[in-house]
Amino acid sequence: SEIDVSSLAELSVDGSGSFSVPAGERVTTDELEFEVNPLEDLAITMELGSVPSTLTCHTASRCSTWIAKDTAADAAEFVNYGEMTSWYFITALDVVAGSSDSGVIVCFGDSLTDGASVTTNGFARYTDQLSRRLREDDALKNLAVVNMGIGATALYRYGGDIAGTVRANRDILGVPGVKYVVLFMGVNDIGGADTDISSDIISHYKSIIERCHENGIKIYGATITPFKGNGYYSELHEQIRLAVNEFVLSEDSGFDGCVDLASLMCDPSDPEKLEDSYVSVWNDYLHFNDSGYSRVGDAVYEMLASELS
Incomplete structure (x- = not known):
């Protein structure tokens, strides 16, 4: 399946779309106005300037992660990619609730x-x-x-x-x-x-x-x-x-x-x-x-x- 490019939105940290995460630390992105529907699948694409020798990951995510070289982060699909079943870097996705009973x-x-x-x-x-x-x-x-x-x-x-x-x-x-x-x-x-x-x-x-x-x-x-x-x-x-x-x-x-x-x-x-x-x-x-x-x-x-x- 492809990424719906019409829904793409860029995440930022302190207003910048490019940022570094110091070893052993966490970074939280800026709040993004982006509507998420219940049970909807989301894709998060990262373009890495450099890759550390040790990666933080959830080893067995039960879901695919696709890794491609020389591919733009806003591409609908990857070519010449490798497929893994680990989640890398992302720890959590926080959502602003829209109802009082959430x-x-x-x-x-x-x-x-x-x-x-x-x-x-x-x-x-x-x-x-x-x-x-x-x-x-x-x-x-x-x-x-x-x-x-x-x-x-x-x-x-x-x-x-x-x-x-x-x-x-x-x-x-x-x-x-x-x-x-x-x-x-x-x-x-x-x-x-x-x-x-x-x-x-x-x-x-x-x-x-x-x-x-x-x-x-x-x-x-x-x-x-x-x-x-x-x-x-x-x-x-x-x-x-x-x-x-x-x-x-x-x-x-x-x-x-x-x-x-x-x-x-x-x-x-x-x-x-x-x-x-x-x-x-x-x-x-x-x-x-x-x-x-x-x-x-x-x-x-x-x-x-x-x-x-």
């Missing part, structure tokens, strides 16, 4: 939120399905969904600044307009554990819950889905998963609500493993396929609709 739902988690294994350019993450369902609901159609899933990250056991409990300050509290959070995270902590860490996971959940409530944000928990058949599985890890899920479902968890994805996605004849029809194309019995993510999106929507309508 707000943001942050979906916070790991690869299961990021959408690992979905069809490239298929917009099949659970957050994509959630966005579509919200748009069909007159009462909730002005809520935007922000996907803050990063693959291969943990709640607390590793990752430094991108561990969930650390980056929550940036990726939840720092998101403009955030009103609600869906927390679906912890499986990677469990997968590498050699002792019972259920109390540690719960403690870090409580920390994020507390920070959200201190900032007037409602937060909803999701139970950790099963992974029997994956290398993560062991009796110890299953015990941890069940203990954490029991907390998420309990009335005194501190969550403002919850969605039981574990029960939804499991094989009814063996609740410790995923239902076969939801297993990813990788056949890893950890990640979901497009249908599985769609089912999760439906379930999260149904939970939010019940809580917020």
Whole structure:
């Protein structure tokens, strides 16, 4: 498909269309008057004067990025291009809301939120399905969904600044307009554990819950889905998963609500493993396929609709 050149608008920083981003820093462009329609795809084209040796990117974006040499930034389409499935440089796109009932739902988690294994350019993450369902609901159609899933990250056991409990300050509290959070995270902590860490996971959940409530944000928990058949599985890890899920479902968890994805996605004849029809194309019995993510999106929507309508 081509870029609609009639809609092109130039972004600027301090009035200039040419700018540099110092290493390790962020730059926010000037406000641009540009109407964005719900669920519309946007293209952002950058012309680079020089390319750093280390690039900031979201490694597995599930969408195509096209890179071309000697092509004008305002071209409708590229020739002699390379195609990647990572997003480079752009961190976020802030939109000025046009209605009083607008707000943001942050979906916070790991690869299961990021959408690992979905069809490239298929917009099949659970957050994509959630966005579509919200748009069909007159009462909730002005809520935007922000996907803050990063693959291969943990709640607390590793990752430094991108561990969930650390980056929550940036990726939840720092998101403009955030009103609600869906927390679906912890499986990677469990997968590498050699002792019972259920109390540690719960403690870090409580920390994020507390920070959200201190900032007037409602937060909803999701139970950790099963992974029997994956290398993560062991009796110890299953015990941890069940203990954490029991907390998420309990009335005194501190969550403002919850969605039981574990029960939804499991094989009814063996609740410790995923239902076969939801297993990813990788056949890893950890990640979901497009249908599985769609089912999760439906379930999260149904939970939010019940809580917020």
